[in-house]
Amino acid sequence: MSAAWMTLFVSSPRGMESLLADELRLAGARRVRPLTAGVSCEGDFAVVCRICLHSRVASRLLLPLARVPADDLDAFYQAVTALPWEDHLRSDGTLTVDFSGTNALMRHTRFGAMKVKDAVVDRFRDRSGERPSVRFERPDLRIHARLNEERNEVDLGIDLSGEALHRRGYRVNVGRAPLKENLAAAILLLAGWPEIARSGGRLLDPMCGSGTLLIEGAWIAGDVAPGLSRNHFGFTGWLGRDDGVWQGILAEARERARAGRGAIPAIFGYDQDQQAIDAAMENIAGAAMTGRIQVERRGLEHLERPLGVPGLVAVNPPYGERQGDLARLESTYALLGNRLRTRLQGWQGAVFTSEPSLAAALRVRPRSTRTLYNGALPCRLLLLDPAESPKPERPPEPVEEPTQPLPDPGDPAAPGAVMFANRLKKNRKRLDRWLKREAVSCYRLYDADMPEYAVALDVYGPWIHLQEYRPPSGIDPAVARRRLGEVLAAIPVALGVPAERIHCKTRRRQSEGAGGQYRKMGEEGEFVTVEEGGLRFLVNFTDSLDVGLFLDHAPLRRMIREASGGRRFLNLFGYTGTASVYAASGGAVSTVTVDLSRNYLEWAGRNLALNGFSGLAHRLVRADCLEWLAEASRNAAGERFDLILLDPPTFSNSARMERPFDLQREHPALIGQAIRLLAPGGVLFFSNNSRRFRLDRESLPSGLEVRDITRETIGPDFQGHERIHNCWRLSWA
Numbered sequence: 001m002s003a004a005w006m007t008l009f010v011s012s013p014r015g016m017e018s019l020l021a022d023e024l025r026l027a028g029a030r031r032v033r034p035l036t037a038g039v040s041c042e043g044d045f046a047v048v049c050r051i052c053l054h055s056r057v058a059s060r061l062l063l064p065l066a067r068v069p070a071d072d073l074d075a076f077y078q079a080v081t082a083l084p085w086e087d088h089l090r091s092d093g094t095l096t097v098d099f100s101g102t103n104a105l106m107r108h109t110r111f112g113a114m115k116v117k118d119a120v121v122d123r124f125r126d127r128s129g130e131r132p133s134v135r136f137e138r139p140d141l142r143i144h145a146r147l148n149e150e151r152n153e154v155d156l157g158i159d160l161s162g163e164a165l166h167r168r169g170y171r172v173n174v175g176r177a178p179l180k181e182n183l184a185a186a187i188l189l190l191a192g193w194p195e196i197a198r199s200g201g202r203l204l205d206p207m208c209g210s211g212t213l214l215i216e217g218a219w220i221a222g223d224v225a226p227g228l229s230r231n232h233f234g235f236t237g238w239l240g241r242d243d244g245v246w247q248g249i250l251a252e253a254r255e256r257a258r259a260g261r262g263a264i265p266a267i268f269g270y271d272q273d274q275q276a277i278d279a280a281m282e283n284i285a286g287a288a289m290t291g292r293i294q295v296e297r298r299g300l301e302h303l304e305r306p307l308g309v310p311g312l313v314a315v316n317p318p319y320g321e322r323q324g325d326l327a328r329l330e331s332t333y334a335l336l337g338n339r340l341r342t343r344l345q346g347w348q349g350a351v352f353t354s355e356p357s358l359a360a361a362l363r364v365r366p367r368s369t370r371t372l373y374n375g376a377l378p379c380r381l382l383l384l385d386p387a388e389s390p391k392p393e394r395p396p397e398p399v400e401e402p403t404q405p406l407p408d409p410g411d412p413a414a415p416g417a418v419m420f421a422n423r424l425k426k427n428r429k430r431l432d433r434w435l436k437r438e439a440v441s442c443y444r445l446y447d448a449d450m451p452e453y454a455v456a457l458d459v460y461g462p463w464i465h466l467q468e469y470r471p472p473s474g475i476d477p478a479v480a481r482r483r484l485g486e487v488l489a490a491i492p493v494a495l496g497v498p499a500e501r502i503h504c505k506t507r508r509r510q511s512e513g514a515g516g517q518y519r520k521m522g523e524e525g526e527f528v529t530v531e532e533g534g535l536r537f538l539v540n541f542t543d544s545l546d547v548g549l550f551l552d553h554a555p556l557r558r559m560i561r562e563a564s565g566g567r568r569f570l571n572l573f574g575y576t577g578t579a580s581v582y583a584a585s586g587g588a589v590s591t592v593t594v595d596l597s598r599n600y601l602e603w604a605g606r607n608l609a610l611n612g613f614s615g616l617a618h619r620l621v622r623a624d625c626l627e628w629l630a631e632a633s634r635n636a637a638g639e640r641f642d643l644i645l646l647d648p649p650t651f652s653n654s655a656r657m658e659r660p661f662d663l664q665r666e667h668p669a670l671i672g673q674a675i676r677l678l679a680p681g682g683v684l685f686f687s688n689n690s691r692r693f694r695l696d697r698e699s700l701p702s703g704l705e706v707r708d709i710t711r712e713t714i715g716p717d718f719q720g721h722e723r724i725h726n727c728w729r730l731s732w733a
Contacts, residue, residue: 004044005030009157010051011038011059015372016186019057027051045242048160048235049249053227056185056220061161061234062144070147070154073105073115080119080156088158088239091128094135095120098159098698101147108733110703116145116156138162140237162234169229170287173210173279174665179316179352181226183374184212187381188220190370191350193312197221197265201311204347206303206339208269208295211280213314215287218267222292223260225253229287264292268306272299300332303339310346319354319692330361331470337362340384349384354692356380375694410485412493420453421490428495434716442532443717444551445495453487458551461530464497465541466504503541529610533558535581536610538603548576548603552724553647556687556713560645561586563683567642570594570677572625577604579645584613588643594621594628626661626670633673640679646670650690663688668699675701675730687713687727695728705733 008029012020017034024032027050029041038059043051051061068079089095097120099113106112120143121131132141142159166182179187188194193203203217219226227233228250235241271277280295317336318329333353340349341364353359354377359366366382373379410417427445434440446457454469468484484504491502527538532554539547557579560569564586571580574593577600583591591613593604601620608618621628625648632638648670650663663670667686674684697706706728713727 009062013373016057023055052233053225057182058165062157064157071152077119081123089141091124091130093132093140095141096139097143099145108703160234172282172286178210179212184216196312200309203267204313205269209276211283214269214293218289222264224257267293269295270298300335312348314350316352333358333361337364351382354379409488412489416486417489421494424494464502557582564588570641570644572646573648577607591618629673633676642682644684646674647687684730689725
């Protein structure tokens with residue numbers, strides 16, 4: 001093998017290794033060997049260029065250098081210093097180190113990165129008197145260091161890709177929880193889109209969101225290299241590059257893209273959300289595909305077969321953000337399956353989802369399935385042939401329906417009522433020891449345990465708060481109302497709660513201007529007092545879906561109380577201030593509660609006062625938390641806190657905010673700003689209720705100790721529903 005050939009490792013999300021191996025062979029790589037979450041191979045610089053420019057599924061391209069022991073700091077330093085870094089970087093160049101993993105000697109990643117950096121620059125200084133400088137954005141050399149705790153060794157290499165390869169550069173507007181570009185490309189490749197496109201078939205995404213599947217589909221059909229819109233790779237400043245080779249491969253890719261534009265077939269995208277359509281149009285323009293991809297606002301219920309040659313319908317429907325969403329989403333999946341069967345005969349289908357129960361609601365038989373990973377979340381790609389699927393017994397119910405009066409309670413002796421009452425008694429018996437030991441009076445007793453009775457039942461002392469999930473589309477509305485009546489009849493029998501203390505809400509759309517079931521907070525102002533953890537709180541069962549006390553966060557509130565003694569507490573997105581009350585009761589010297597809503601802050605003030613906490617030590621700040629946090633973190637001499645709770649919404653498009661807030665997109669910056677407000681030895685609790693959320697640890701500040709405490713913050717009443725929230729404890733290592 002020529003000296004110009006190198007051993008390479010190309011990473012990818014799990015499930016895509018075979019696709020990546022095929023791409024590497026096409027790029028001219030040798031000895032291609034699929035591994036877990038990546039592929040090893042051999043290649044020269046031309047192969048490096050083709051991978052970075054043309055791979056649709058790769059994440060990063062690494063050039064491994066050495067594996068060095070990490071059980072002695074001096075030996076580690078000497079081993080890193082001994083490597084020929086001058087072969088890769090000029091003495092006056094720039095570098096950065098990405099370090100992952102910890103052990104007893106390198107207890108946080110910032111320290112590990114610093115040790116590698118020191119060893120590299122010391123080698124240059126000792127040999128030439130000059131030393132490279134550190135630059136985090138687009139350095140000449142990006143060093144990749146990964147510590148394996150089991151082996152106690154660090155794998156060192158050079159990141160030749162630079163920024164992750166899935167970032168094509170066209171996403172001006174990421175929208176809500178978008179697919180990564182390489183995951184979207186993998187879905188299309190596995191669904192056979194290249195062959196369908198070559199035969200003139202069309203592409204349709206009826207729930208297109210910000211348009212990632214559409215754009216990746218257009219680029220695949222048009223032979224557009226996914227790296228063409230990038231102007232920097234990790235090899236750009238690397239001494240092993242050959243600019244002549246790179247310019248030749250780049251020119252060839254540009255010519256292929258120009259020639260391929262005419263081969264792009266008709267591509268359509270629909271979504272019922274106008275914001276999603278706006279985001280898709282921005283991204284389509286960023287990908288230079290305006291005029292090649294058509295998008296419009298259209299709900300599933302209005303989906304019709306496009307004129308012309310059949311093709312591929314590819315869709316990534318929602319998975320559900322909170323516990324209970326699954327019952328509501330079944331009707332959406334059922335409607336999607338109905339449209340696949342009745343409106344898109346002859347079209348191939350690809351549906352990507354993480355929930356098997358939702359996949360079953362499609363009632364479309366997959367010809368095959370593949371497991372792919374969306375971050376750490378295992379998902380299934382269902383490859384469908386709608387023509388072979390069973391016909392529905394009846395058309396699905398509408399996705400939305402107007403609010404209807406609640407049914408009268410049924411006969412408590414009816415079989416359904418007796419069955420539901422027995423389930424409540426069984427659940428209560430399971431929790432009984434915990435309820436008595438902890439003196440718990442507010443808890444969740446039932447959450448759609450039986451599919452026929454899709455409700456969540458919460459106990460608030462002597463009151464019951466009942467939430468009805470939208471029935472699946474295959475359920476006759478009359479049957480659903482009868483079952484709700486059976487639930488209402490069973491509760492007094494099973495729990496001894498009179499009917500007038502049962503508050504029931506349905507999750508259905510209210511008519512505009514109808515003054516329906518859901519009104520703004522405080523319109524009626526019917527508050528009652530309940531007890532939790534020896535404290536008193538005001539709850540409101542009539543004016544909104546959320547009553548003012550989130551039961552799933554009770555363990556976290558107790559954790560905050562135990563950690564609050566003598567500390568300064570900050571409650572961001574403070575809602576009704578329940579965590580602030582717990583902190584004050586635990587001995588916090590001060591609390592600050594920040595929220596944008598005047599009603600919630602007034603409610604928080606009443607909760608604090610109800611427990612004897614008031615005055616300047618317990619401040620209520622009405623502000624946009626994003627703006628307040630950004631300003632506070634910039635003030636180096638500003639107030640610092642020993643304990644912070646950061647519990648943001650998953651998504652918000654409040655008119656008072658300058659732009660919609662998307663947690664998945666913005667959480668690294670949000671955590672980074674909050675962590676700057678911590679006093680030495682302080683702790684940040686970060687929590688959210690997004691089912692699809694994935695913590696981007698690589699984008700968090702170096703040196704943070706991050707511990708997932710989700711399991712510790714799930715009480716016995718939510719066992720079996722662990723995905724209702726996520727929670728981490730963060731502090732400086």
